Amino acid sequence: MYLTEYRLTNFRNYARLETRFDRGLIVLYGQNAQGKTNFLESIAFLSTARSVHARRDAQLVHFDAAEEGLPFASLEAVVQRRDGTHRARMIVNVSDVEQQRTQKTIFWDEKRLTILDYIGEIATVLFLPQDISLIASSPAVRRRYLNMTICQIDREYCRDLAKYTEVLQQRNATLRMVQERGGDPEVVALWDDQLVRHGAYLIVRRQQIIAQLDEIAARMHADLTGGRERLHMQYVPRLELGPRNAHQLSLGFAPEMWGVQGSLLSLDEVETLFREELAAVRAQELERGMTLVGPHRDDVRFLVNGVDMTDFGSRGQQRTAALALKLAEVALLRNKKGESPILLLDDVMSELDHERRRLLSHLLLDDTQIFMTTTDPNQLAPDVRANARLIRVEQGRFIEG
């Protein structure tokens, strides 16, 4: 899929931008702080309804718009997909400037949709220099990544995730209440059915998608390392046993059951296990005032030749594993959607060595639409540059050539 028309109003430093695109490589270049990243952020935002950079949506609205008392930003695109031409429009209205409160309205083909019904219509994969944190930092970062990726493929997952998060919050509040004020511990169990139902679906989908990503990422990684290293992704659902057993254990059974080596568990099997685990940790949950079992504590392990990259990988190895994962995500989305997602490469070429840049260029050059930012277009291989459309970005404006 690809964008053919694009319009921004009051988005970040773009007061107004109206432009057309074709497939292929579009290189946005220019000095620092001109709006290159802002532009990629806008496409990612239109795709996922979430910003990777802004803490609050209100930050996306142009400073001047906020000052003029018309605080809104709008993003509009004409999208060419296998099934035809579509129109997407998203409006961010600041309803309370002081509190930075916003409302988001989404139209798809002129029909108003909720975020959950919209996500996945425009598939994108964003490559960032900080992608290395997917490997190097905390499980929460990996869970967030998994959620965003699976939401683009499976709307049901996204709905279950929203419901699970809600039930989890309510269950935790109940646990805290019982912990602080006492009362009947059985009130906590009232939430268990919903927690298990929504959580089990998340676990089942995660194990499936990780197994698929693992297979593709291993191939990409072998390519990137000239076959010298073997990457293996492993799903690690976790159970924290509390202060007396401060270490973390996998969910009561061997982690390899969750990877490609083992057979994948069915929804019924996961529900049963989840229920059993909840019963087993009930006393500790009441003591700690929080839910200790479930997909909100999951993690993914990245092993290279059997060594855990989060704890023991070199920066270079972590970066390569992260790149293999992103390339696998592209292949997975292409496979599920039957067409390529739009690729957004934010200043990633400068981070990679020459060999990997060459490989990346080869992997990405097909019918895909790729937006790439760089401060120095001379970094591009000459054959790549010759086939790219070059746009200079200057203070929130596009200058062709």
Ligand SMILES: Nc1ncnc2c1ncn2[C@@H]1O[C@H](COP(=O)(O)OP(=O)(O)OP(=O)(O)O)[C@@H](O)[C@H]1O
């Ligand atoms: N809401 C906003 N309204 C107006 N300007 C904004 C807003 N948010 C950010 N900016 C401005 O956008 C500029 C940053 O743009 P961006 O991050 O896209 O730069 P860039 O071209 O990618 O630069 P670099 O090469 O340094 O990454 C900053 O000058 C910042 O002040």
